Amino acid sequence: MGDGRLEIDRISKRYGDVVALRDTTFDVRAGELFGFVGSNGAGKTTTMRITLGVLAADSGEVRWGGERITLETRRHIGYMPEERGLYPKMKVGEQLIYLARMHGLSAKDAKASTEEWTERLGVAHRQGDDVQNLSLGNQQRVQLAAALVHNPSILVLDEPFSGLDPIAVDVMSKVLLDKAAEGIPVVFSSHQLELVERLCDRVGIIRSGQMVAIGEVDELRSGGAAELVVVAPNAAPGWAAGLAGVTVREQDGDRTVLELGDGADDQAVLHAALATGPVTEFSRQRPSLTELYREVVTQETDEDAAPGAERNEAGVTA
Structure with a gap:
């Protein structure tokens, strides 16, 4: 067949x-x-x-x-x-x-x-x-x-x-x-x-x-916003507030997940984290499928207003 x-x-x-x-x-x-x-x-x-x-x-x-x-x-x-x-x-x-x-x-x-x-x-x-x-x-x-x-x-x-x-x-x-x-x-x-x-x-x-x-799962995840995981044991809540292009996605004790927007400087983030004391983790990660799904199904897009818009294999509006 x-x-x-x-x-x-x-x-x-x-x-x-x-x-x-x-x-x-x-x-x-x-x-x-x-x-x-x-x-x-x-x-x-x-x-x-x-x-x-x-x-x-x-x-x-x-x-x-x-x-x-x-x-x-x-x-x-x-x-x-x-x-x-x-x-x-x-x-x-x-x-x-x-x-x-x-x-x-x-x-x-x-x-x-x-x-x-x-x-x-x-x-x-x-x-x-x-x-x-x-x-x-x-x-x-x-x-x-x-x-x-x-x-x-x-x-x-x-x-x-x-x-x-x-x-x-x-x-x-x-x-x-x-x-x-x-x-x-x-x-x-x-x-x-x-x-x-x-x-x-x-x-x-x-x-x-x-x-x-x-x-593909990895393809979709790689298309999501870049994220940084920072573990800074001495950092006070809100230590990353005010950093240009940076959004705090998650704060759990000394672990902070940050989303880096266009123009965000990861070295500036590292500098701010080190200013609080030791940094035991500083790593990039891709968003999980759960995070990607939450973003995709809740966002308002031009596609909703324009039924003719189509997306390619990677899910990008064509």
């Missing part, structure tokens, strides 16, 4: 007067983990439902391997909805076999795949239990098994890490990394930005139905 790339191409969706998506565009490459992040109501779930075909876009299209996704190709998508879609009174094993058969697997293959994924996800011993009798964490594991049991060629996962304990997060992370290593495009949304930063090859940030930043 072409190059195996999943393309979301200028999809738009309105609900009455509410614009849910506006020319939303990004791609997920074969073998790539793509993190899709944004505030509640930003358009993540709507995008995923349109990708799966649960919703119809008002305009634009979704392609896989260069071809528009059809009813047949949708059978190759593994989807994990935010509102979990398991049958609560159906036994785990029977449910997974049923879902695998619906996606075209033979009875034998469906049973074998159910055994494989329940074992791998740590719920093999719960195959005979009703879903409603499982803990929320185990329900999550079964829901992921439901997305994987038919051996999909694309994974689209809406908040797959929600409510998981650290061990289950590790299990799910390993599964997603392994599927990407097999050449499958994997896109997932999450509010756990530290996890997105650790796992993903690229990240897309959506705000008010528009993509406002897309790129």
Whole structure:
């Protein structure tokens, strides 16, 4: 199927007067983990439902391997909805076999795949239990098994890490990394930005139905404002106030995080810090994805006033 790339191409969706998506565009490459992040109501779930075909876009299209996704190709998508879609009174094993058969697997293959994924996800011993009798964490594991049991060629996962304990997060992370290593495009949304930063090859940030930043994690972080971490044990609060082009981002005891604007002189900062006494740390750092996200989703930009503006791969307005 072409190059195996999943393309979301200028999809738009309105609900009455509410614009849910506006020319939303990004791609997920074969073998790539793509993190899709944004505030509640930003358009993540709507995008995923349109990708799966649960919703119809008002305009634009979704392609896989260069071809528009059809009813047949949708059978190759593994989807994990935010509102979990398991049958609560159906036994785990029977449910997974049923879902695998619906996606075209033979009875034998469906049973074998159910055994494989329940074992791998740590719920093999719960195959005979009703879903409603499982803990929320185990329900999550079964829901992921439901997305994987038919051996999909694309994974689209809406908040797959929600409510998981650290061990289950590790299990799910390993599964997603392994599927990407097999050449499958994997896109997932999450509010756990530290996890997105650790796992993903690229990240897309959506705000008010528009993509406002897309790129590799390091690329996006390097585009943020330069920061200095200064540890000065004898410095009084506010020691950096008044330094030209310098904004105090964080003050925690003797540790200060400063943002350097245009024209700021890091040597002047060092001089001011040394004037207070010893300096035990003076280092540059890049903003975390969490800090970048907070900046991107809260800032007012010309793009909000000009719907035609587009951003390139690094998230810079073109």
